[in-house]
Amino acid sequence: MVSHEVDLMVIGGIVLTADQDWNIYEPGEVAVDGGAIVGLGSREEVERAYRGRERIDASGKLVMPGLINAHTHAPMTLFRGIADDLPLETWLHEYIWPAEAKWLSPDFVRLGTQLAAAEMIRSGTVLFCDMYFFEDDIAEACQEAGLRVVVGGALVDFPNANYKTPKEGLQYSEDLLRKWSDDSLVVPSVQPHSPYAASSELMQQGKALADQYDAPYLLHVSETRSEVRESIEKYGRTPVGRLADLDVLSPSTVAIHGVHLTDEDIELLAQYETGVVHCPESQLKLASGLTPVPKLLEAGVKVGLGTDSAASNNDLDMFGEMATAARVHKMIAGDPTAMPARQALSMATLEAARVLGLDDRLGSLEVGKRGDIIILDLDAPHLVPMYNVTSHLVYAAHSSDVRTVIIDGRVVMRDRELLTLDEGEIFARAREIARQIVASWGSN
Ligand SMILES: [Zn+2]
Structure with missing residues (x-):
């Protein structure tokens, strides 16, 4: 032979x-x-x-x-530890969004991504799914680092450093889809931020765009109690129910978090074969609650694990995420047989790939896969x-x-x-940015 x-x-x-x-x-x-x-x-x-x-x-x-991080905002490594021990709304509205408004630029995003890439490669992550701004720069930084990525420009109703109007945001997403569709490492996607930060129209237009390019469609859904309460007050529906009414739930749709879900929400996710990303450490740290993973799995819903950003986690370590997921669901269920090790590991490998619609080529070691x-x-x-x-x-x-x-x-x-990143230079530049951010506080 x-x-x-x-x-x-x-x-x-x-x-x-x-x-x-x-x-x-x-x-x-x-x-x-x-x-x-x-x-x-x-x-x-x-x-x-x-x-x-x-x-x-x-x-x-x-x-x-290699491990798969199904949800993060990579450049936020530069905001790691900038504000901790706060409720999600305060953290987001008073700290993160103002800091982003002041500091975001293509260079900032590229550097933050390089820092995230170094951390992820070191901790065995080979693919991450990202939602942020200037995602084209994130794609380029990952290509240089040799790291696999799903990129999605956050679609929001309000002007931001990346684009001024939702229409420009959609155009940016379409440009990403056109540019990266055939890349070996980069998978473009469409990602409205959430049902509270993107209008019904924007979410629907984003879904039409994702379908046109056969791309994944992800958004944060039902992360906090107040989000669900406000949705019911305003629309008479839970966020998941509203997404079903808007016709944006599908097998290529991914609900990030899905913490506060009714039985009907879980049925809808199962019916539309919509996956969920559970980010246990971020959910614990923000005390927003915990994705009901055992219930979702029982209903046949795909679930993957993610870290969420380094500003709410505060690291991008999927080993930590698996360990936390396996332990915390035992405690919640009062049952040490809940969330066995194999389940936790699957959610960071093959199941995460299934959630992202990439399990035909990623997520396990098999002949024919990458x-x-x-x-x-x-x-x-x-x-x-x-x-x-x-x-x-x-x-x-x-x-x-x-x-x-x-x-x-x-x-x-x-x-x-x-072999692909110069950590000394990345660390020096990240520390310099942090020094500038701290100095700007003093001048306010
Ligand atoms: Zn997130």
């Missing part, structure tokens, strides 16, 4: 595929060519069929799909011994255990060295 030459082989180690059947190969091997996984299985089998131009030895390590692979060190006291790899990943592993990160077949971090 002739062996085929491929770009890259990850050799040995425990290969956790996180596929539908939760296949594990020990020792396993992965062959990647042209950015895609072409061979996967037991070490012997793959070794016979392929030889790699580049070989990464993963003996004694864990090989698994080569988004992370390698974790297992030689650490907190990981020894190991009876169950999945429970270790959720209850014991740290993001700093991630050694090597491969995205679309390209090594972007090798043995904890970032």
Whole structure:
């Protein structure tokens, strides 16, 4: 039998595929060519069929799909810790929105994205779904960093640094869809901010645009009690009910948060096959409540995990998010069997990809899928011994255990060295921006 030459082989180690059947190969091997996984299985089998131009030895390590952060606002890393311990409305209206009005620019967004990209790659995240302003600059920064991203310009009714009118916002979204539709790393989407910050008309026009380009459509929904109360007062419907009436719920629609949901809301989400993103640490920190994940799963609703922004979390660490999700839902349910480790890990891999409509090519290690692979060190006291790899990943592993990160077949971090980003320069520039922000407070 002739062996085929491929770009890259990850050799040995425990290969956790996180596929539908939760296949594990020990020792396993992965062959990647042209950015895609072409061979996967037991070490012997793959070794016979392929030889790699580049070989990464993963003996004694864990090989698994990279994590997916299904919702964040990456550039807000530059506002990390700017205002904490406040209710969502106060935090947003008195701190975040004024700071954004004063500081946002394409350069600011690009730098914040580079900082976020460094943090995410270091913590094993290979794809994040972003909603913010100047998303074209975010797309470019991610392309340079070799990091996969779903970009969506926040559509809001009010003027902002990115555009003056909702019509210009829609045009910006359409330009993103046109420019990035065929990119290998960037997936364009349409993202109205929320039913309270975008008019019915804007949400509907955004949905028509998303459908025209077959793109994901995401918005924050039912995050706080007051949002739901005001929606009922103003429209006689919960936010989810209103979205159903507006005909914007669909399998490609994603409700971010979905904290305060009625039984009817959950039925609607299931009926329209609309996914939900749960951001446990942000929801806990803002005390906005918690997405009823077990109820949603029971109803057959897709659920993925996200960090939300570094201003409300305050990090972009998906290991932390999995650990928190698995623990907090046990406590809420008063049931230690609720949210098992495998469920939490799925919500940061294959289920997150399903929510974003990308599970045909991302979210698990399978032949035909893109080569988004992370390698974790297992030689650490907190990981020894190991009876169950999945429970270790959720209850014991740290993001700093991630050694090597491969995205679309390209090594972007090798043995904890970032290959695509200059951290020294990024840190210096981020600290300088923070110094300017603090100095501006003094002059007010
Ligand atoms: Zn958010």
